Amino acid sequence: MKKKMTCITCPIGCLLEVDYDLTKKEIISLKGNQCKKGHKFAQYELSDPKRILTTTVKINSRFFKRLPVRSNIPAPKGMIERMVKEIKKIQITLPVKMGDVLAINFMDTGVNIISGTTIEK
Amino acid sequence: MVKLIKQAENKIKHSSGPEYDLVVIGGGPGGMAAAVKAAELGAERVLLIERDSFLGGILPQCIHGGFGIKIFNRELTGPEYCQLFVEKVRNISIEVMLDTMALALDLKGDKKSIVVSSRNFGIKKVTAKAIILALGCRERTRGQILIPGARPAGVLTAGLVQRMVNIEGLLPGKNIVILGSGDIGLIMARRLVLEGCNVKGVFELMPFSTGLLRNISQCLEDFDIPLHLSHTVTEIYGDKRIESVDIAKVDKNLKPVKTKIKNIKCDTLLLSVGLIPENELSKTAEIEIDLKTGGPAVDQYLNTSQNGVFACGNSLFVNDLVDNVTEDGYLAAQSAVSFLNSSLMGKKPIRGEKLMRSKKLINIEAGENIAYIVPQKVSGKSDVNFRIRASTPLRNAFIEFSNTGLKKKVKFVNPGELIFAKITKNDFEKFLECNAKTAPDSIKVSIKKEVQGQ
Numbered sequence: 391m392k393k394k395m396t397c398i399t400c401p402i403g404c405l406l407e408v409d410y411d412l413t414k415k416e417i418i419s420l421k422g423n424q425c426k427k428g429h430k431f432a433q434y435e436l437s438d439p440k441r442i443l444t445t446t447v448k449i450n451s452r453f454f455k456r457l458p459v460r461s462n463i464p465a466p467k468g469m470i471e472r473m474v475k476e477i478k479k480i481q482i483t484l485p486v487k488m489g490d491v492l493a494i495n496f497m498d499t500g501v502n503i504i505s506g507t508t509i510e511k
Numbered sequence: 512m513v514k515l516i517k518q519a520e521n522k523i524k525h526s527s528g529p530e531y532d533l534v535v536i537g538g539g540p541g542g543m544a545a546a547v548k549a550a551e552l553g554a555e556r557v558l559l560i561e562r563d564s565f566l567g568g569i570l571p572q573c574i575h576g577g578f579g580i581k582i583f584n585r586e587l588t589g590p591e592y593c594q595l596f597v598e599k600v601r602n603i604s605i606e607v608m609l610d611t612m613a614l615a616l617d618l619k620g621d622k623k624s625i626v627v628s629s630r631n632f633g634i635k636k637v638t639a640k641a642i643i644l645a646l647g648c649r650e651r652t653r654g655q656i657l658i659p660g661a662r663p664a665g666v667l668t669a670g671l672v673q674r675m676v677n678i679e680g681l682l683p684g685k686n687i688v689i690l691g692s693g694d695i696g697l698i699m700a701r702r703l704v705l706e707g708c709n710v711k712g713v714f715e716l717m718p719f720s721t722g723l724l725r726n727i728s729q730c731l732e733d734f735d736i737p738l739h740l741s742h743t744v745t746e747i748y749g750d751k752r753i754e755s756v757d758i759a760k761v762d763k764n765l766k767p768v769k770t771k772i773k774n775i776k777c778d779t780l781l782l783s784v785g786l787i788p789e790n791e792l793s794k795t796a797e798i799e800i801d802l803k804t805g806g807p808a809v810d811q812y813l814n815t816s817q818n819g820v821f822a823c824g825n826s827l828f829v830n831d832l833v834d835n836v837t838e839d840g841y842l843a844a845q846s847a848v849s850f851l852n853s854s855l856m857g858k859k860p861i862r863g864e865k866l867m868r869s870k871k872l873i874n875i876e877a878g879e880n881i882a883y884i885v886p887q888k889v890s891g892k893s894d895v896n897f898r899i900r901a902s903t904p905l906r907n908a909f910i911e912f913s914n915t916g917l918k919k920k921v922k923f924v925n926p927g928e929l930i931f932a933k934i935t936k937n938d939f940e941k942f943l944e945c946n947a948k949t950a951p952d953s954i955k956v957s958i959k960k961e962v963q964g965q
Contacts, residue, residue: 395728396725396728397725398725398728398729401580401723401725401831401832403724403725403728405724441729441733442586444574444576446574446676446677446680453564453565455679455680456677456678456679456680458574458588458589458590458677467733470705471704474705488591506588506594507571507590507594508594
């Protein structure tokens with residue numbers, strides 16, 4: 391089975407042409423990638439597509455109304471819309487530092503939700 | 512405005528404000544990088560001026576990932592990239608003025624002075640030996656693309672909506688149409704879907720998208736948002752609030768085809784139709800502006816037509832990656848420190864090579880299939896890393912530097928991705944030698960398609 395996809399690992403955005411085994415979901419041949427990351431991306435994209443999740447959470451700061459948050463590692467693509475809805479319910483107490491873990495193993499995805507910045511008050 | 516500035520200037524004419532070695536105007540990624548690097552290189556008394564209440568420019572509102580691969584070697588979000596630089600600014604001796612707007616530059620005297628306004632201290636004048644302009648850019652609006660129709664609420668630029676959603680916590684509407692497929696438009700399409708909006712489609716006038724390919728994939732395709740190339744908005748309807756827009760297919764000359772118009776209901780129209788370097792301040796000091804980039808014309812040291820005033824970041828030309836802005840900030844800082852170094856004779860030398868300001872500069876002209884090229888002037892006495900923006904996509908092409916015999920192959924050029932082309936000192940020397948007698952003072956740069964069988 392053949393499939394075309396854009397590698398999203400870096401801003402170059404290589405156009406990948408993947409020939410893969412439909413049942414095993416393994417790559418038979420790959421064209422278009424300029425580096426090894428393209429192969430890794432294509433393999434994930436076939437078996438278990440993932441994306442970095444970013445959104446914001448409401449906070450009660452004197453200066454800021456929203457805290458940017460992210461997943462520490464790429465989250466399952468199919469779960470992202472549901473996760474963003476649930477993340478809104480996270481309660482934040484200030485101060486918060488960049489990298490602070492706000493939720494562990496969020497919705498059993500194996501992904502932690504972390505703060506994207508530092509807000510003192 | 513001009514009158515106000517004049518009044519302010521009269522008021523402060525005789526009061527001598529604080530004096531700095533270097534004033535960096537603009538606290539976004541370019542300005543922060545420039546200020547930090549200059550302080551690291553030994554510049555004393557560095558002032559960073561920012562008109563917003565926080566540093567970072569647009570980085571805090573760019574909550575998506577993809578930043579920092581070049582500079583930090585890992586993928587960061589905008590707020591993370593910003594925070595890392597804010598910490599650098601805090602940990603080194605740089606004076607920061609927030610909520611402060613630079614109103615005018617005065618370069619006529621022997622000292623460079625800047626009129627600044629702030630709610631903290633009113634209006635005052637600061638003087639500097641060198642200035643770095645990191646003024647950023649602003650969005651093109653409805654007025655600049657001439658969309659006819661009513662003038663209701665709900666027609667907003669994409670970057671403004673990005674700030675509303677990610678910083679202010681406000682949603683602009685529910686049913687969204689996006690005009691323009693630049694990166695901000697694509698990223699906002701995904702962001703608004705995740706916030707529960709119905710994004711009806713992204714419409715692009717050109718037959719290609721100007722956004723990064725990976726953004727088309729991860730922002731549109733992942734969320735089944737349709738992208739319609741060669742389409743534009745021809746009419747806006749609505750009394751108080753926008754109610755619908757007419758969308759038309761355009762022909763090869765980008766003119767709407769009247770038989771192919773359809774009406775789409777919406778309560779918000781997002782415009783992602785390009786960015787313009789912000790240079791109102793540069794114009795107050797009669798700094799030469801390149802009409803192609805919209806930013807100051809600079810030499811390879813990012814020195815503008817006013818010696819000792821450097822430009823970097825999106826006020827120089829609109830970049831696609833923040834990492835490149837940071838690198839230009841570093842370059843502007845190195846040049847500014849060298850400039851300070853060469854002008855502070857007798858004082859203890861600061862690190863960095865002495866800045867060479869050649870009297871005779873070679874003009875670089877944008878030729879075939881080039882929207883713009885930076886720097887616009889080179890001395891020919893050092894290596895230059897040209898930044899080139901193509902005007903249309905081209906496969907199997909080469910970049911030609913006229914009068915030099917130099918050619919550089921490029922597999923694929925795309926207006927969405929900046930091209931870097933390095934020309935060495937040696938290459939320039941050859942050019943200068945060949946042309947010593949006839950002395951042409953310009954190099955024309957073009958992107959041409961490789962002819963098969965050559």
